[in-house]
Amino acid sequence: MVLLSSASVLQLALCCVALLLIHLCAAVPSSKVGFGYRLVSIAENANGGGLIGYLQVKQRTSTYGPDIPHLRLFVKHETEDRLRVHITDAEEKRWEVPYDLLPREQSPPVGTTKPSTAPFTASAEYAGEELIFCYTSDPFSFAVKRKSNGQTLFDSSYGAMVFKDQYLEISTRLPNSAALYGLGENTQPGGIRLQPNDPYTLYTTDVSAINLNTDLYGSHPVYMDLRNEGGEASAHAVLLLNSNGMDVFYTGSSLTYKVIGGVLDFYFFAGPSPLAVVDQYTSLIGRPAPMPYWALGFHQCRWGYQNLSVVEGVVEGYKKARIPLDVIWNDDDHMDAAKDFTLDPINYPRPKLLQFLDKIHSRGMKYIVLIDPGIAVNSTYGVYLRGMAKDVFIKYQGKPYLAQVWPGPVYFPDYLSPNGVSWWADEIARFHQLVPVDGLWIDMNEASNFCTGKCELPTTNSCPIPGSKTPWICCLDCQNITNTRWDEPPYKINASGSHVPLGFKTIATSATHYGGVLEYNAHSLYGFSQAIATHRALQGLQGKRPFILSRSTFVGSGAYAAHWTGDNKGTWANLRYSISTMLNFGIFGMPMVGSDICGFYPAPTEELCNRWIELGAFYPFSRDHANFASPRQELYQWDSVAVSARNALGMRYRLLPYLYTLNYEAHVTGAPIARPVFFSFPNFTASYGLSTQFLLGRSVMVSPVLNKAATKVKAMFPPGTWYNLFDMTNAVVSKDERYVTLAAPLNKINVHVYQNTILPMQRGGTISKEARMTPFTLIVTFPFEATNADAQGRVYVDDDERPEMKLVEGEASYIELYASVRDKTVTVWSQVEMGSFILDKGLLIEKVSVLGLQGNGQGLAIEVDGEPWADALNAHFTQTKSDLMKVEGDNKRSNMVVDVGGLALPLGKKFSMTWKMGIN
Numbered sequence: 001m002v003l004l005s006s007a008s009v010l011q012l013a014l015c016c017v018a019l020l021l022i023h024l025c026a027a028v029p030s031s032k033v034g035f036g037y038r039l040v041s042i043a044e045n046a047n048g049g050g051l052i053g054y055l056q057v058k059q060r061t062s063t064y065g066p067d068i069p070h071l072r073l074f075v076k077h078e079t080e081d082r083l084r085v086h087i088t089d090a091e092e093k094r095w096e097v098p099y100d101l102l103p104r105e106q107s108p109p110v111g112t113t114k115p116s117t118a119p120f121t122a123s124a125e126y127a128g129e130e131l132i133f134c135y136t137s138d139p140f141s142f143a144v145k146r147k148s149n150g151q152t153l154f155d156s157s158y159g160a161m162v163f164k165d166q167y168l169e170i171s172t173r174l175p176n177s178a179a180l181y182g183l184g185e186n187t188q189p190g191g192i193r194l195q196p197n198d199p200y201t202l203y204t205t206d207v208s209a210i211n212l213n214t215d216l217y218g219s220h221p222v223y224m225d226l227r228n229e230g231g232e233a234s235a236h237a238v239l240l241l242n243s244n245g246m247d248v249f250y251t252g253s254s255l256t257y258k259v260i261g262g263v264l265d266f267y268f269f270a271g272p273s274p275l276a277v278v279d280q281y282t283s284l285i286g287r288p289a290p291m292p293y294w295a296l297g298f299h300q301c302r303w304g305y306q307n308l309s310v311v312e313g314v315v316e317g318y319k320k321a322r323i324p325l326d327v328i329w330n331d332d333d334h335m336d337a338a339k340d341f342t343l344d345p346i347n348y349p350r351p352k353l354l355q356f357l358d359k360i361h362s363r364g365m366k367y368i369v370l371i372d373p374g375i376a377v378n379s380t381y382g383v384y385l386r387g388m389a390k391d392v393f394i395k396y397q398g399k400p401y402l403a404q405v406w407p408g409p410v411y412f413p414d415y416l417s418p419n420g421v422s423w424w425a426d427e428i429a430r431f432h433q434l435v436p437v438d439g440l441w442i443d444m445n446e447a448s449n450f451c452t453g454k455c456e457l458p459t460t461n462s463c464p465i466p467g468s469k470t471p472w473i474c475c476l477d478c479q480n481i482t483n484t485r486w487d488e489p490p491y492k493i494n495a496s497g498s499h500v501p502l503g504f505k506t507i508a509t510s511a512t513h514y515g516g517v518l519e520y521n522a523h524s525l526y527g528f529s530q531a532i533a534t535h536r537a538l539q540g541l542q543g544k545r546p547f548i549l550s551r552s553t554f555v556g557s558g559a560y561a562a563h564w565t566g567d568n569k570g571t572w573a574n575l576r577y578s579i580s581t582m583l584n585f586g587i588f589g590m591p592m593v594g595s596d597i598c599g600f601y602p603a604p605t606e607e608l609c610n611r612w613i614e615l616g617a618f619y620p621f622s623r624d625h626a627n628f629a630s631p632r633q634e635l636y637q638w639d640s641v642a643v644s645a646r647n648a649l650g651m652r653y654r655l656l657p658y659l660y661t662l663n664y665e666a667h668v669t670g671a672p673i674a675r676p677v678f679f680s681f682p683n684f685t686a687s688y689g690l691s692t693q694f695l696l697g698r699s700v701m702v703s704p705v706l707n708k709a710a711t712k713v714k715a716m717f718p719p720g721t722w723y724n725l726f727d728m729t730n731a732v733v734s735k736d737e738r739y740v741t742l743a744a745p746l747n748k749i750n751v752h753v754y755q756n757t758i759l760p761m762q763r764g765g766t767i768s769k770e771a772r773m774t775p776f777t778l779i780v781t782f783p784f785e786a787t788n789a790d791a792q793g794r795v796y797v798d799d800d801e802r803p804e805m806k807l808v809e810g811e812a813s814y815i816e817l818y819a820s821v822r823d824k825t826v827t828v829w830s831q832v833e834m835g836s837f838i839l840d841k842g843l844l845i846e847k848v849s850v851l852g853l854q855g856n857g858q859g860l861a862i863e864v865d866g867e868p869w870a871d872a873l874n875a876h877f878t879q880t881k882s883d884l885m886k887v888e889g890d891n892k893r894s895n896m897v898v899d900v901g902g903l904a905l906p907l908g909k910k911f912s913m914t915w916k917m918g919i920n
């Protein structure tokens with residue numbers, strides 16, 4: 001990282017001449033909002049490394065407020081593949097995402113350095129291992145380039161940089177061929193790939209997922225950029241770490257951020273593979289939280305389970321229908337008058353609830369309930385009284401800020417306040433004494449408020465209105481607040497898709513948190529801070545791995561919580577949208593995600609519910625949830641849906657060891673559980689916009705039906721052999737970017753596994769606790785008619801409720817699985833890391849199924865721990881020939897499934913088996 005040496009200046013000269021030319025050629029519109037900055041000094045940062053530069057505004061304007069005259073630039077290659085570019089006011093400390101909430105390297109405090117008087121070049125470069133930072137000084141702009149192929153990843157010379165107290169603007173030029181993903185939370189009817197000229201507004205809002213291209217519950221100002229030049233793909237990501245509201249304009253050839261506060265704090269992640277991007281991204285923002293095993297089971301919820309008997313009936317309904325169910329949920333029905341941490345004494349009497357929980361817990365099932373952040377203002381309510389005593393609520397003009405949510409008038413806890421965090425943990429501990437719940441669902445935490453502005457308890461009516469059927473209508477006396485620049489900032493983001501005031505139906509943006517922090521700045525961190533506080537509380541309780549489901553999320557939320565996509569509709573379109581949002585959250589480092597299966601409201605059709613459970617069975621987070629106004633939609637309510645559910649969830653429960661291993665990989669490397677197809681096939685450009693299919697892990701392809709009355713599905717398969725996981729005697733052999741039409745009768749979902757894979761499966765069951773003790777089958781997939789090929793897989797197993805998810809002897813085991821075929825000899829073997837845990841559990845492999853071979857197997861030899869296996873005589877071949885679907889229109893040829901059955905190999909010991917393929 002040599003700075004300004006003659007060699008690098010020379011290189012940079014090239015880098016920047018190119019920039020300059022582009023700059024001159026492109027007719028850049030001169031922005032009326034600002035005229036940009038001039039670099040006045042740049043030098044190495046003596047303490048802590050990196051570069052520090054100073055910028056001076058070129059010409060002032062008054063649009064959206066005065067320009068900040070002097071800026072401080074800080075640039076650092078923080079790791080081999082991460083570059084940070086941080087720009088802030090040179091004189092005054094500005095709001096940034098708090099370092100205690102999102103721990104990361106500090107930027108140098110402003111005021112500690114002065115502009116260097118040393119001479120500097122007008123343009124230069126500063127290179128890391130893969131990323132190169134280039135600048136030109138007047139007007140100041142910077143570019144980020146990739147060393148290995150010379151691509152320019154980011155180039156701010158596209159437009160003038162503007163930096164005012166409440167308005168920041170910066171742009172980058174982009175090649176039209178770049179495929180962009182991310183910038184959520186947003187329901188994208190156009191699919192996962194960002195569409196030019198669609199609006200992307202980021203501001204956490206209780207706007208339901210049925211609203212398209214609108215700022216929804218979460219804010220994730222990050223995008224992945226995937227490019228393919230000369231057949232070789234490379235991906236990188238750009239995070240603008242900023243919690244203020246923003247509009248992002250993507251035109252196809254440029255991207256412009258318009259942000260209403262904070263700092264420009266960019267992080268560039270070099271990739272170059274999509275998996276490397278999420279690895280680098282989650283190494284900064286926090287690795288995805290490990291999920292307990294049972295969380296990968298099926299969940300049932302409904303808003304409107306009027307009493308405990310109804311809930312008991314649901315659990316029985318699933319049992320009778322033999323449909324898997326691990327977790328039963330309550331929305332707010334269990335609460336006394338919608339108050340957090342209480343029980344309705346009539347409909348959910350505690351002794352009966354405890355009996356019920358004993359019963360389901362003994363079967364291995366779990367129970368989760370909802371809580372909202374709003375704490376009812378009620379002088380007989382202990383939670384409220386203790387909160388008041390500890391002064392934990394967000395304030396407006398010195399008093400707790402009054403809002404209205406389900407219980408009526410509420411105050412919002414401040415999770416940025418140390419008292420708020422400890423009070424919250426105490427309330428959760430008390431509640432756990434009352435009801436031993438297995439996880440918490442934190443809803444309405446954008447925060448959602450039924451009123452707007454400055455409100456008071458009404459003097460003329462009671463609020464909540466007794467017996468009201470519309471408790472979501474504001475019954476407080478409220479006035480809009482229009483007299484502060486926080487409530488009415490000069491630049492209006494496209495909030496709620498209609499430029500409503502920032503405080504509309506949320507906390508007034510001039511309200512304050514602990515330490516005087518403005519809601520204006522911290523707004524989009526509310527759900528994130530609540531998830532952190534809730535995680536801390538649950539972790540302290542029982543030494544178990546917490547499970548939290550959060551509606552509102554921010555950069556880093558994945559380290560604490562799972563997410564569902566919020567209120568959706570039971571329509572075919574919403575079924576389709578769920579895939580894009582799920583895949584986006586994988587990129588956001590929140591891989592445990594799913595949508596309300598069958599739709600939150602209104603009534604789904606029976607056919608739709610069939611198709612939804614077929615898809616939803618493969619969401620990482622798989623939950624059926626509905627609104628009280630919809631008819632009941634548990635999967636056993638229709639016979640046909642029950643058939644589809646047994647089929648699809650049956651497969652999910654057989655795949656649990658695979659899903660749990662993906663959960664481990666997500667936790668260790670950030671790899672999404674559900675992934676866009678390009679994650680495994682980045683060179684396969686046809687898949688860049690593919691939003692109707694997805695992968696689980698590297699190689700399991702889910703191709704759902706998304707259209708009414710369809711009995712076929714047109715599915716895209718990257719080149720290679722894809723075996724149908726339900727009927728392994730069927731496969732697709734794809735040679736190029738062709739769609740294949742697959743049969744998809746009402747009760748069937750197409751799930752395929754790619755060649756070169758070893759998929760660990762178990763027998764399944766209806767509760768994960770039982771399923772996970774059943775024997776394993778290893779599915780080995782070679783390319784069709786393989787004569788020389790390899791396959792690989794892995795299994796991670798641990799004591800699945802302990803807080804940490806890491807490999808520790810006696811607490812977890814990791815088994816790597818290998819297979820090869822060479823010269824008609826097939827070998828399947830394992831390597832075992834820390835096998836004792838799994839040996840103690842007694843888990844066995846009962847069968848190995850090998851797909852893609854020709855001929856019959858002969859001469860099986862099996863070793864365990866290097867010794868001939870004593871029970872080898874029980875092992876036997878079963879070989880099935882069958883149809884193969886050929887994409888290229890060749891003759892159908894047969895596919896051989898070679899099953900080696902009768903095994904009882906301990907999974908915790910390394911084994912090896914080998915045989916010859918004869919000629920049939």
Ligand SMILES: *[C@@H]1O[C@H](CO)[C@@H](O)[C@H](O)[C@H]1NC(C)=O
Nearest residue numbers: 230231232233680681682683
């Ligand atoms: C993509 O293509 C390039 C160039 O042909 C090749 O080097 C690379 O291995 C390919 N990547 C993948 C994941 O197939």
Ligand SMILES: *[C@@H]1O[C@H](CO)[C@@H](O)[C@H](O)[C@H]1NC(C)=O
Nearest residue numbers: 305306307308309310346347
């Ligand atoms: C529970 O609610 C259901 C549905 O409203 C009702 O039919 C049933 O009588 C109630 N049971 C009890 C014990 O309250």
Ligand SMILES: *[C@@H]1O[C@H](CO)[C@@H](O)[C@H](O)[C@H]1NC(C)=O
Nearest residue numbers: 336337378379380381408464
């Ligand atoms: C406070 O809560 C109690 C118990 O739920 C309820 O009876 C009472 O009406 C509430 N008071 C107010 C002012 O809402």
Ligand SMILES: *[C@@H]1O[C@H](CO)[C@@H](O)[C@H](O)[C@H]1NC(C)=O
Nearest residue numbers: 452453478479480500501504
């Ligand atoms: C407050 O502002 C909102 C949004 O602009 C508007 O819909 C509402 O009518 C206003 N309320 C009052 C009391 O002026």
Ligand SMILES: *[C@@H]1O[C@H](CO)[C@@H](O)[C@H](O)[C@H]1NC(C)=O
Nearest residue numbers: 199212213214494497498499
């Ligand atoms: C604001 O968002 C709405 C909803 O997506 C969209 O229809 C509208 O075009 C956006 N307005 C602007 C100016 O981007």
